[in-house]
Structures are given as structure tokens and as C-alpha cells.
Amino acid sequence: HHAHHPIMSMQPVPGMQHGAQYAGMQHAGGVGVGIGAMGGVGMGPVGMDSSGGGMIHEQPMEPMGMAEMDGFDWEQEREDQKRILLPLRRPVNSLFMPDSLRDDFSHQNHLLMARLQPEDREFYRLPMTVDHERYHSLWPLPPSFDQTPNSHSNQFYKVTQTKDGLHYVLRRVAGNHSEKHAAKAIAPWIRIAQLANGTHPNIVPVRTVFESQDFDEGKCLCFVYDYYPAAEPIATHYQLIQPETDTKEGFPSRGVVPEHVLWSYYNQLVTALTTVHSQGLAAFNISPSRVLVKDNRLRINFCGVNEALQLVPKNQSRQKLQFEDLKCICRLLMAVACRRYVNSQQTEVKCFQVMQNSYSEDMCELLKFVLFTQHTEQQQGSDGKQKGLPTVWDLQGLSWHRLVDELQQTYTHIDYLQNQLAKEHQNGRLFSLIAKLGFINERPEHKNNPKWSETGDRYLVKLFRDFIFHTQDEAGRPTIDLGHVVNCLNKLDAASNEKTLLTGRNQDSMLIVSYKELNRCIKAAFRELKEAAEADPEQTTASQMHYQ
Numbered sequence: 102h103h104a105h106h107p108i109m110s111m112q113p114v115p116g117m118q119h120g121a122q123y124a125g126m127q128h129a130g131g132v133g134v135g136i137g138a139m140g141g142v143g144m145g146p147v148g149m150d151s152s153g154g155g156m157i158h159e160q161p162m163e164p165m166g167m168a169e170m171d172g173f174d175w176e177q178e179r180e181d182q183k184r185i186l187l188p189l190r191r192p193v194n195s196l197f198m199p200d201s202l203r204d205d206f207s208h209q210n211h212l213l214m215a216r217l218q219p220e221d222r223e224f225y226r227l228p229m230t231v232d233h234e235r236y237h238s239l240w241p242l243p244p245s246f247d248q249t250p251n252s253h254s255n256q257f258y259k260v261t262q263t264k265d266g267l268h269y270v271l272r273r274v275a276g277n278h279s280e281k282h283a284a285k286a287i288a289p290w291i292r293i294a295q296l297a298n299g300t301h302p303n304i305v306p307v308r309t310v311f312e313s314q315d316f317d318e319g320k321c322l323c324f325v326y327d328y329y330p331a332a333e334p335i336a337t338h339y340q341l342i343q344p345e346t347d348t349k350e351g352f353p354s355r356g357v358v359p360e361h362v363l364w365s366y367y368n369q370l371v372t373a374l375t376t377v378h379s380q381g382l383a384a385f386n387i388s389p390s391r392v393l394v395k396d397n398r399l400r401i402n403f404c405g406v407n408e409a410l411q412l413v414p415k416n417q418s419r420q421k422l423q424f425e426d427l428k429c430i431c432r433l434l435m436a437v438a439c440r441r442y443v444n445s446q447q448t449e450v451k452c453f454q455v456m457q458n459s460y461s462e463d464m465c466e467l468l469k470f471v472l473f474t475q476h477t478e479q480q481q482g483s484d485g486k487q488k489g490l491p492t493v494w495d496l497q498g499l500s501w502h503r504l505v506d507e508l509q510q511t512y513t514h515i516d517y518l519q520n521q522l523a524k525e526h527q528n529g530r531l532f533s534l535i536a537k538l539g540f541i542n543e544r545p546e547h548k549n550n551p552k553w554s555e556t557g558d559r560y561l562v563k564l565f566r567d568f569i570f571h572t573q574d575e576a577g578r579p580t581i582d583l584g585h586v587v588n589c590l591n592k593l594d595a596a597s598n599e600k601t602l603l604t605g606r607n608q609d610s611m612l613i614v615s616y617k618e619l620n621r622c623i624k625a626a627f628r629e630l631k632e633a634a635e636a637d638p639e640q641t642t643a644s645q646m647h648y649q
Contacts, residue, residue, distance in 0.1 A: 197524055198521045199521075205331070205396075209330040212259075212330035213268055213328075213330050215240050216238055216240065217240060223241055227316075228316060230315070231271065231315045232311050232323070235262065235263055236260040236261065236263065236269070236271060236325075237260065237261055239271070240258060240260075241256070242259060243257075244257075245334060245336070246270075246334065247390055247402070248334070249388060249391055251412060253275065253410060255272060255273065255274055255275075257270060258270070258271045259271075259328055268330075269325050269326060269327060269328050270325070271324070271325055272325075272326065272403065272406070273313070273321050273322075273323050274322045274323075274406075274410065275318055275319075275321050276321065277320055278322040278409070278410065280311060280312040283322055283410075287307050287310055287324070287409055289380055289381075289382055289405075290306070290382075290404045291307060292380070293306075293376060296376075300327065302372070302400075303372055304373050305327055305400045305401065305402045305403070307326050307404060308327070309325045310324050310325070310409065311325075322409070322410075324403070324405070326403065329395065332393040332394065332395040333393065333394065334389060334391065334394075335394050335399075335436070336389035336436075338394050339389075339440055340440065341436055341441060342441060342442070343441075344441050344445075344451075352439060352441065352452070354458065355458055356439065356455060356456055356458075357438065357439070357440055358437050358438050360461060362397060362437075364503045364506065366437065367467075368500075368504055370399060370401070370430045370433070373399075373401050374426055374427070374493045375494070375497070378426070378492070383426055384404065384426045385407040385422075385426075386406075387401060387429035388433065389436050392433065418478065420478055421490065423493070424476070424490040424491060427491060427492075428471055431468050431471045432444075434464075435456065435468070436452075439451075439452045439455050439456075449472055453465070453468060453472070463500070466499075470491070476490050476491060527591075530594055531591075534593060534594060534623070538562065540627060541562050541563075541627060542559075542566050547629075548633070558623075558625050558626050561618075561619060562619070562623055562626060564603040564604070564612065565589075565619050567603075567606065568589070568603050569585070569589050569590070570586065589601075593619055593623075596620040597616040598615050598616070598617055599615065600613050601614065
């Protein structure tokens with residue numbers, strides 16, 4: 102089966118381990134980017150140039166003839182390659198995202214995949230599906246997801262939508278409520294999400310509301326919001342306590358959160374209110390129990406619930422309700438800085454005194470202007486013009502230079518994420534190669550030919566698989582070198598002219614073949630499988646009978 106390949110067959114070299122040597126003695130160049138899930142394993146070097154910028158391009162060398170092979174010292178050649186190339190190679194860990202970022206993604210994925218099991222107490226109490234099988238796989242969320250006091254019983258669940266397979270938060274409100282009124286109340290919030298191309302960066306979008314009788318407790322009203330795994334309310338994240346229950350320590354003497362974090366929170370909430378107030382709405386939800394935080398990103402949660410449940414204060418103008426949102430922002434900053442709920446004027450005064458000892462004059466002047474300055478809906482300014490209550494645009498004017506700082510930090514974070522993405526963007530490419538190798542190698546039968554994967558082009562693919570994953574060192578120990586795997590796959594994908602030496606498992610054959618030829622073999626074998634998979638069943642049966 103070697104005759105039709107443009108390669109050289111030769112006898113095995115004594116003392117040579119299976120698949121352990123390269124042929125051609127070329128530099129192991131290649132773009133070292135690989136499978137991110139394995140990136141944390143610092144196993145071996147990757148063949149990169151010293152700058153890490155790409156492949157080391159060299160003229161391919163001609164394969165050695167039989168005369169040159171006789172008596173060649175393969176062990177010394179391998180040691181020479183290690184001595185020359187290892188100092189030029191970069192560590193594997195530098196090619197992948199940091200462990201902290203990978204662990205964060207893994208934790209989020211774990212939360213997304215959480216499912217109740219039959220041994221769980223809630224498994225038989227909760228319905229299998231909700232809203233005519235539109236949502237399924239209910240997973241209870243902790244009550245701390247929203248501790249805002251109200252007269253209604255609320256439960257929270259992570260659910261999966263049947264149509265799109267995405268995960269959402271279902272808020273169930275017990276009692277008899279009007280679905281028609283609730284749908285009308287959340288319509289402006291749905292429009293806000295649509296104006297922001299589906300989701301606002303600082304507002305959790307509401308998707309729908311419906312009545313349900315799927316739960317044992319009877320009729321209820323269900324709100325559906327986007328789910329952000331690992332995001333939690335500020336009250337939970339900072340472990341806020343009630344001032345009246347704090348009898349041991351009292352108020353801290355200084356703020357416990359860096360000021361740049363408070364300014365970031367402030368800017369994000371102001372950004373959200375700019376969108377909300379421009380639509381003629383008020384948020385009502387800016388409290389430590391309803392604002393989610395994750396990695397210093399804030400999102401206002403459960404917008405529209407107060408309006409739907411008719412909990413909005415009556416006989417108050419829109420301007421006054423929007424000004425109350427601004428006060429809520431300042432109280433939230435105080436709560437974070439002092440780790441206390443701010444739900445009374447006395448607590449506001451104490452927190453303000455703490456912040457005066459800890460934070461800049463800009464921060465304190467902002468709090469003083471909003472919370473401790475008398476404002477009326479209609480008042481005459483120093484210029485003689487009639488002015489109303491401060492608006493979110495007035496607050497933007499007071500802190501515009503802080504918005505510039507926030508923008509700079511945002512761009513810096515974007516650059517960081519792009520750098521991490523650049524390390525990982527090749528994963529799909531290399532996974533595709535590994536998947537093709539898996540489809541081809543060790544296939545028990547194809548077209549009634551049990552030896553299909555052991556003949557022709559497929560035999561080379563098998564030897565190459567062994568060369569990548571099944572190498573051994575001189576002592577017969579398995580070689581676990583991620584750098585070697587990544588390097589070979591990159592050369593394979595690039596169809597490099599560089600040649601390598603492949604040996605049979607029993608050392609009964611030795612083949613010198615280029616990565617370009619291996620690339621062609623894999624494509625041809627996979628194309629054959631793909632055509633068979635897409636063929637008409639009747640044609641497939643006829644071809645198998647003809648083969649027999």
C-alpha cells in the first residue's frame with residue numbers, strides 16, 4: 102500500500118522508539134495555538150520563534166537517502182535539536198488564557214448546566230415544563246436573588262427555553278394578577294432592549310410575562326428575564342447588614358471599597374438611567390437587592406415588576422420619580438462603601454460622614470448635591486430661570502471627567518479580552534483536525550471493508566495519529582507533550598512542506614512524508630466519509646452490494 106504515495110519506505114532503524122523522531126532535521130516552527138481546555142497543563146514547549154510572532158520559515162530539506170540513513174546517530178541528532186530549539190520556544194501557558202479567566206468560564210458553564218436529579222427534594226415538587234412546554238429544566242435560585250420587601254410571594258428559577266435552548270430566569274409571583282396589565286407594563290422595557298440591539302449593557306432585559314397554573318400552589322404570574330450565571334445582587338456580594346442589627350462593630354471609620362470602583366458603579370448606573378429616563382420611565386429597582394454585580398459589571402434587574410404588580414407610588418410626577426432614581430444611586434454607593442443598608446435618613450448621615458473621611462471631594466459633593474440639598478420641582482436658579490429637580494443629564498455634567506476615566510478603563514479591558522481571544526481563536530481549527538482524525542482512525546467498517554482505515558491514505562493518517570499522541574521516550578515512558586501536539590497540528594493545517602518520519606507500531610515500516618501530503622490524505626478520507634453520509638440510502642445499499 103506504499104506504492105502510490107510520493108514517500109520513501111525503508112527498514113526500521115535499530116534502537117528507535119515508535120514515532121519519536123523527526124526526519125529532515127528541520128526547525129520545529131509553527132504557530133503554537135491550541136485547545137484552550139487543556140491550556141493549563143504546562144507540559145512542554147511549542148515550536149515558536151523567539152518573538153512568538155509566527156512560524157519559522159525555512160527551505161524544506163530533501164529527505165535522506167538509504168546510504169545516509171545507515172549508521173546515522175538519531176539519538177545525538179535529537180539531543181542537538183533540543184539544545185538548539187528549546188531556548189527559542191515559548192511556554193505553553195503563554196499561548197492560552199489565564200487560569201482565572203478559564204476557571205470563571207468553567208464556573209459559569211457549570212451553573213448553566215445545573216439540573217435537578219431524582220434524588221433532589223425539589224425534583225418531584227416542581228413541574229417538568231411551564232407555559233405549555235415552552236420552558237423546562239427548572240433549577241431553583243436562592244431567595245437572596247431579590248430580597249426587596251413586598252407583599253407578594255416570589256420564587257426564582259433558572260429555566261431553559263425549548264425553542265432556542267437558551268437559559269432564562271423565571272420569576273414566579275403567587276396570587277391572582279392581571280396578565281393583560283402586566284404585559285402592558287413591561288412593553289416599554291421590552292422596547293428598551295430592542296433599541297439596545299437586544300440587551301442593554303447595564304439592564305437585565307425582560308422577555309415576556311404570562312399566567313401559569315403549572316405549579317402546585319395554583320395560579321401565578323411569571324416574568325422571564327435573561328440569565329447571567331454567577332451574577333449576584335450587590336447585597337449578597339458585599340454581605341450588607343442592617344445598621345440597627347449591627348451592635349458589635351458599628352459603622353466603619355473609613356470606606357471599605359476603592360473609590361475607582363464606586364465611580365465605575367456610578368457611571369454604569371447613570372448610563373442605564375440615561376436610557377430609561379429618555380423613554381419617559383423610572384427604574385424603581387436601584388437597590389442593593391436588585392442590582393446584579395459580576396466582575397464590577399452592574400445590571401439593574403427585574404425592571405417592570407413594580408409597574409406590573411402596581412407597586413409604583415401614585416400621585417407623583419414623572420420628574421419626581423426619576424429624581425428618586427438618582428437618590429437610589431447615591432444610597433447604593435453609600436451601602437457599598439460602608440457595607441450597610443441605607444434605608445433611613447439617619448443612616449444616610451452616618452454613611453456620609455464615613456465617606457467624607459475616605460473619598461474625594463468630588464464624590465462627597467455629588468452625594469451632598471443629590472441627598473442633602475433641598476430641591477423642588479419648580480425653583481428659580483441663580484440666573485433667574487426656572488429649574489426643576491436635577492436630572493440624570495445634570496449628574497452627567499457634574500462628573501463628565503469620571504466618564505472619561507470609565508471609557509479609558511473600558512477600552513483597556515477590551516484590549517485585554519482581545520488579546521485573550523487571539524490566543525484562543527485557533528481552537529476551532531485544531532479541534533476540526535482532531536475530529537477528522539477521530540472519524541477516520543480505527544473505523545471498524547466502511548463500505549463493508551473492515552480494513553478501510555488500515556489501507557491507502559488512511560494508513561498514513563493512522564501513523565500520524567500515533568506520531569502525535571502515542572510517542573515514547575528512550576525508557577519506554579509515554580511522552581505527554583502538549584507543545585508537540587499543537588506544533589504538529591499547526592503544521593498539518595498549514596500543509597507545510599516540512600517532512601517527518603512515521604514508523605509503524607511494530608517498526609515494520611518507516612515512512613518519510615510531508616505535512617502537505619498528510620493534509621491531502623486526511624481531506625480525501627474525510628471527503629469519502631462525508632459523501633457516504635450524505636448519499637441516498639438506496640444508492641448506498643446498491644454500492645455495498647456491488648462492492649461485495
